[in-house]
Amino acid sequence: MSRKSIAIDMDNVIADVASHYITWYEKEYGIKVNPEALLGVPESEAFPDNAIRKFLYMPGFFRTVPVMPGAIEAVRKLMQHFDVYIVSAAMEFPQSLIEKYEWLQEHFPFISWQNIVFCGDKSIINTDYMIDDHVKNLDYCKGKTFIYTAGHNIHIDRHTRVNNWQEVVHLLEQEIK
């Protein structure tokens, strides 16, 4: 049987962007936002005046985002049985391209450049599985979809929900049995 392919998103999936927003927001405005305040709120409304949007254009933001807990071990495990592609809608922020590439080199050096995709929309990406926090990406996918829990998506119920990387590995291991 040929190996199945998985498209794994970066922001809010292997990269803990929500924590990074909170850290940068506190550094900039001196206010520590409670992570629970992000639950059920669109990303653009999660911080006053959509202040975090400017972070997305600031040099160093994407380069310094923390890794999502458990992501490195989980991706390594999945690569034993699947062709794993990292697929990030990075094109909106061109300065992020090299930062995201270097971030992957640092934290996921075992992922080949051949398996990295930076795109705009993900509608032409065709994999057997997709793990993403945004329905705008998952809704296009012809394969099985997993929505990785993020504050902005907790009310979505049309994709299989995963709350952490242990759950992802558990569900995908069932697929190879």
Add this chain to the structure above:
Amino acid sequence: MSRKSIAIDMDNVIADVASHYITWYEKEYGIKVNPEALLGVPESEAFPDNAIRKFLYMPGFFRTVPVMPGAIEAVRKLMQHFDVYIVSAAMEFPQSLIEKYEWLQEHFPFISWQNIVFCGDKSIINTDYMIDDHVKNLDYCKGKTFIYTAGHNIHIDRHTRVNNWQEVVHLLEQEIK
């Protein structure tokens, strides 16, 4: 009827990399290579000692490549009837990411960031049509494939050959009738 999608490659398709190799090679070694010397020869053997490979890592190389004759007008025409995606296997040369983005901004400003894809291999790209000079990309494509003539591919006969952008437009216009 919903619009069909086309994946268009950059190097040797909308970007005239072969001419650029000749220019940079002459600048570096003082020898003007005849374009006909590239016909039927693998890219790696087209110049002595594979000298051109180092150009791919040099800052400015991708940023300054000339546009393939007729490409701008042709892409603009195709966009009237198709969803056009620029899909470049840029990931092998990370410094090229921003250069290729800026090059597209300069020469193809009418292409949205949403329609740009920089990847490694193209096996997970799913479009109705693909225009590329490399069989390693075309062979994976589930849609109709067009091989854009380049020195290294003149002996390939398993994809529909196009020799210039006028031919591409002519063939694709038949598809919408």
